[in-house]
Amino acid sequence: MSHDARDGDEAVPHLSPDEFRKLGHKMVDWIADYWSRLDSFPVRSQVPPGSVAAKLPVHPPEEGLGGEPGWDAVFRDLEDVVLPGLTHWQSPSFFAYFPANASGPAVLGELLSAGLGVQGMLWSTSPAATEMETRVLDWLAELTALPASFLSTSATGGGVIQGTASEATLVAMVAARERVRGHGAPANSQWVAYSSTQAHSSVLKAAMLCGVARSASDTVHVRQIETDAHFALRPDALERAIREDLAAGRRPFFVCASVGTTSSGAIDPVRAVAAVLERTGVTASGGWLHVDAAWAGAALVCPEHRALLDGVELSDSFAFNPHKWLLTNFDCNAFYTRDKRALLDALSVTPEYLRNAASASGAVIDYRDWQVPLGRRFRALKLWFVLRHYGARGLRAHIRNHVRLAEHFESQVSGDARFEVAVPRSLALVCFRLEPLAGETPEATDARNRALLDTVNATGKLFLTHTVLPAVDGGPPRYVLRMAIGGTYTEARHVRAAWEALSAAAG
Amino acid sequence: MSHDARDGDEAVPHLSPDEFRKLGHKMVDWIADYWSRLDSFPVRSQVPPGSVAAKLPVHPPEEGLGGEPGWDAVFRDLEDVVLPGLTHWQSPSFFAYFPANASGPAVLGELLSAGLGVQGMLWSTSPAATEMETRVLDWLAELTALPASFLSTSATGGGVIQGTASEATLVAMVAARERVRGHGAPANSQWVAYSSTQAHSSVLKAAMLCGVARSASDTVHVRQIETDAHFALRPDALERAIREDLAAGRRPFFVCASVGTTSSGAIDPVRAVAAVLERTGVTASGGWLHVDAAWAGAALVCPEHRALLDGVELSDSFAFNPHKWLLTNFDCNAFYTRDKRALLDALSVTPEYLRNAASASGAVIDYRDWQVPLGRRFRALKLWFVLRHYGARGLRAHIRNHVRLAEHFESQVSGDARFEVAVPRSLALVCFRLEPLAGETPEATDARNRALLDTVNATGKLFLTHTVLPAVDGGPPRYVLRMAIGGTYTEARHVRAAWEALSAAAG
CATH class of the missing domain: 1.20.1340.10 (dopa decarboxylase, N-terminal domain)
Structure with missing residues (x-):
């Protein structure tokens, strides 16, 4: 009308x-x-x-x-x-980057969230959005065997859904700075954040955003610590760096340990890192240990992978992405801290128009104070649907199938004289390359591997990406291919076909 | 099986x-x-x-x-x-905060985005996600009559979808600091950001996140400038503050002008603010003017509201939320800048595993460098669906109906001796209250208004929120009710019923 x-x-x-x-x-x-x-x-x-x-x-x-x-x-x-x-991220032959699992239950949850159209910035603006998020994150913590100090049922901890691991790292870094200030560090301190050379770029980006790093090449305030033969952070090198910085009057305040690096799935030794922070006095002065398990965290649903968690109870925050390898559509990062007070201190701003009786009572959680944005979608729905639909047993099967496929792929690579496994498989990630020919320069080996990657990707039958692993034992850095298995619908036949394509292209 | x-x-x-x-x-x-x-x-x-x-x-x-x-x-x-x-944000009787429009077309877009499950962090990770976003944002810029310098077809500008206005402000602030550094400011400058006292809390939060503000009560590095009788920023007061800061050796680097404040819909005078920045040398030293039109920006689809835009061509960035009042589900913030280089300088980090031929060629946009997170959903789909489904004509009708309903509501309030309009209506937002009784203390008037709000909200028939307007002309601050009309399905009968409920509760 x-x-x-x-x-x-x-x-x-x-x-x-x-x-x-x-x-x-x-x-x-x-x-x-x-x-x-x-x-x-x-x-x-x-x-x-x-x-x-x-x-x-x-x-x-x-x-x-x-x-x-x-x-x-x-x-x-x-x-x-x-x-x-x-680029079909849901293709069962997508082996690039890390997986970005969509699933029927998660899509239904995203649809419902959009249809309800509620905005859970405050408890009072939709109690169910907050309370279901709290409960579902406690479920997820139990499924992944996180320490009780990270649950909402603890005195000082709890979980929240962030959009991405980048935001999780940023929020942790900002909370860290605030906590160290609370221990008496002046605001204009020479802050220093640490990770390994293999940590995700989001650590540097968070430091740029929060003003700690003065540029993308600021190696004074963001120190990337050397790694061992398996590309895990070396605690001795971290300790040396921290002592240097302390001696120079700088203020170490934040360490990001990676459990499953993007390049090669390396696992930093969280317990040893925590011990360094303790020993150097960084812990006592409020310093923060964040564990970024963006991809690998999903594997914790399987008891056989929980060695990854060793020492995590000593960290201040832990985050992983169900939106990578746990069947929950992007975006869904599960962020846990055992010091929610530090987050609130760093992130709370309460203008008059957001004041309400429930928040003032202190009896409820207002998740806006746990994150960068004010507004928030009802993302707990998709995680709730996924955990209910698959159950713990279904999630374990999902992870185990991919790990098993990766084991098989790794054995094929190592059984073929033309190829080599570049670093031992991490969960469902295999880094490999064409082996150097006798007398070949490192550049020439890299070029052959680049050509192999281009050739197989151009077929359209699969998609892999690459990385460059740093020098080890005096050798050159190596250009390697990454086979990241983890698609929702990836089966043995897809991995087999990928190997056949690679093998054929290798000539 | x-x-x-x-x-x-x-x-x-x-x-x-x-x-x-x-x-x-x-x-x-x-x-x-x-x-x-x-x-x-x-x-x-x-x-x-x-x-x-x-x-x-x-x-x-x-x-x-x-x-x-x-x-x-x-x-x-x-x-x-x-x-x-x-709390039913989609209820046609939801008049709280600002609207959060969901619509059929937008929900279909969100559903499709989830089903496709692609991740548009780089052009190459799904060219359609990037190119459609670029085009649809150019469409939206045309629909809202933004200056050509903000379009992707300009030499240095372009748009991007951010999650929220909070993230838009943070990104602008970080780009601003980087640009002013590029003009020679040392990294440890005493940065100062400015907004009016009525600006959204996200300005302060952004300053806390990026390390400019040392706490939520840091009034040295985040200066909230006094407002005029209509709660718009006073350029003279801004100029005085900037000159004070310059004289004290501090570094003014960022101003957020609000076009449609959250409390009362006040419109800061963008042109006059830009003139202050020019006159004080802030512009010449790289300083940044961001325009936050989170809610009001949607009204720009109607030519009769484009006076709001006066001077926007002098700003460095402009953002509004189609997810508020333009039928596009949360989250969808349209952020435009005429200096994309500054964003890239502040936010680009390129690790090896993200390198690719398309990005290296410089011929494509990688939106990860325009935002806080790395990953991103295909949010352009929902905006594309909304703009196609409704067309410019449908969007105008959507805005005009609400503005007309608000005009009518305002006239009812002003025609009732028990009530007063607290500040002239801004678009579809009416701030009003029970008028002070003869001899009543300000506290007692506020208390009666608080009671009125509690009473009507407790009926469940409607939901409004409140704010406190600052003192004007020596009077006290005033507790007022906010009637924000803009629900997707809000019709005259809902507004009529709201007025009847308020009128009955006023006794």
Whole structure:
């Protein structure tokens, strides 16, 4: 019904409930079909820059679609514009970076969250969003055998869903600085944050954001500590660096230990790192140990992988991404701390328009004070759906299958004289390369491996990425391929096909 | 099909495509039903703290749901556990905070984004995610009449979707500091950021995160400038503060002008603020002017509201939230800058595992360098769906209806001797209160207004929030009620009912 603007309401062309149902069903079906077609697409998008943009109108539409039939054009564009421009992260032959698990239950949770459209910045703005998040994160802590001091049922700890591991690291770093200030460090201290050379780039980025690092190449305030033969942080080197900095009047305040680095899945020795912080007095002056297990943390649902956790009870915060390898769509980072007070001290700002009786009572959690943004989606729903749908047993099976596939892949690589495993497999990540030929320069070996990667990726049948591992024992840095197994629907046949493609391309 | 773990793959109980379809359809229908039931729920949740948690199992399930029939329990819990614990942001009688528009097209976009499960951190990790975002943000800039210097087609500008206005402000502030450093300011400068007293709490929080503010009460490094009778920043007071700081050797580097403050919708005079920065030399030394139009920016789709934009071409960045009042589900902040280089300088970190030919060519945008996190969802889809579905005409009608409803509400308030409009209506936000009685103390007036708010909110028929407006002309600060009209499905009858409830409760 259309009105003259001057007479009353103008018609806003909302979808009617019936139209929404029809289109919603169609979209659900489209997604189900997409998942079943995944094998038919080139895994890595093959379009050149600008080709997607070229298919889109330059100007926005003055008139809308005019109802549900108009959406036929949208569904056509999904095929013609969107699909060719996708790198298919859900393809069972996607072995690049780390996995980004989507799953039916998680998608249903994201859909529901969008449909409810509630905003859980405060407990009072939707108690269920807060209380379910608290409970589901306690469930997840139990499933991953985290120390009780990280649970909401402890005196000073608790969990929260952050968007990403980057935000988790930033929040931990800011809380750390605030806590060390609380121990008497002046605000203009020469702050120093530490990680290994292999830590994720988000550590440096967090330091840039919070003003500790003065540039991306500031090696004074963000020290990347050398690693051992397996690319794990060397506690002796960390201790030396911290003592140097203390002697120079700088203020060590934050260490990020990586449990499962991005390059090679290396596991920093958390217990030994904590001992260094204790020994050097960093702990006593409020210093913070954050454990970034973004990818590997999911494996903790299996008892056989819990050695990864050794010493984690000595850390101040621990984070991992169910959105990587635990069947929960991006974004969902599970962040735990045993010092929530430090977070609140660093992040709470309460203007009048957010004041309310429940918050003032102190009886509730307001998660806005645990994170960078104010607003927040109801992300607990997707995690709740995933944990309920799969159960602990299903999650273990998910992890174990991938680890088993990676073991098999590793054995194939090591059984082929042309290849070598570059570093022992970490969970479901295998770093490998073509072995140097007799008399070959390191550059030439790297070039052959780069060419191999380009060749297999160009087939579209699979997608892998690379990294460069640092020099070990006087050798050169090595360009290696990363086989990260962990797709929701990745099966033995996909890994087998990947090996065949690699083997064929190796000549 | 179950296997012995030692023999081969363990069965992971994924939903079959058919089960996903069935459950997806059911969830879509549940949401459509939810929207049509919205009038039947108390708008603000009425549960006491702990009551949702009490309905949830303490421990996670060992066994999963065992397939689609098991989901009946989930749907029962949506009714019994989730719904009572919600504050219904999508209720047409939700007038609290600012609106958080969900819409059918946006929910379909969020669903699709989850189903595709691609991660657009780099152009190469899904070219469509990047190129569609760029184009859709150019569309939105055209729809809101932003200066051409903010478009991707300009030499140095462009847009990006951030999660929230808080993140937009943080990113702008970090870019600002980097740019001023580039103009020769030492890293340990006494940085000073400015906004009005009425700016959103995220300005202070950003300053705390990035280390400029040393605490939530640091008034040296975050200066909140006094406002005029309409609660807009006073350029003369800003100029005085900047000159004081310069004289004291501090370094003014960032100003946030608010176009539509959270408390009362006040509009800071962007052009005059820019002139102050120019006059004081702050601009010449790299200082940054950010315009936060989180809520009001949506109104720019209507030509009659574009006076709000006066001077915006002199700002360095501009952001607003389609997730507030433009029918696009949270989270979706549209952030524009005319100096993307400054963002990249402040936020780029490129480890080996993210290097790729497309990025190295410089021909593409990698949006990870424009934001805090590394990973990113394909949020352009929901914005694309909204802009296509409604068209410019539909968006204008959406805004105009709410503004018209607010005009009518304002006239009712001002026509009732018991009430007063506290400050002239801003777009669709009306701040009002019960007028002081003869001889009444300010505290008593505030108390009567607080009681009125509690009374109407307790009915469950509507939900409003309050704010405190600062003293003007020697008067006391005033506790006022905020009527923020802008729900996707809010119609004249809902606003009428709200007025009747307020009027009845006023006695």
